[in-house]
Amino acid sequence: MAGAVLIGIKGEAGLWLVDLEKGTVVRYTRRLSGDLAKAASWRAKGVRVEKDVDFAVALKSISSAASGLYEG
Incomplete structure (x- = not known):
């Protein structure tokens, strides 16, 4: 199983x-190579x-995930 995921959100600059394992999300600031x-x-x-x-x-808010509804 993967220990980490690097993600980018459409329309937003940068990666996360x-x-x-730690349950954390941080902006990825290291130089890409x-x-x-x-x-x-x-x-x-x-x-x-x-x-x-x-x-x-990608959801607009955490409440969207908590509601159990997904409308694309």
């Missing part, structure tokens, strides 16, 4: 690092990049 930098450049051009994620939904 989710530590699944290699394949990660390449993927970030694709994202800047509007290309969706995903690897080993089988479900993700």
Whole structure:
């Protein structure tokens, strides 16, 4: 199982690092390099990049998730 997830939200600059073991989320501020930098450049051009994620939904608020409803 993955220990962390790096995510970007459409329309928002920057990336977020989710530590699944600690249950924390922080803005990712380290310099990107290699394949990660390449993927970030694709994202800047509007290309969706995903690897080993089988479900993700961006919500406007936490109450949307708590209500059990998803309206896309």
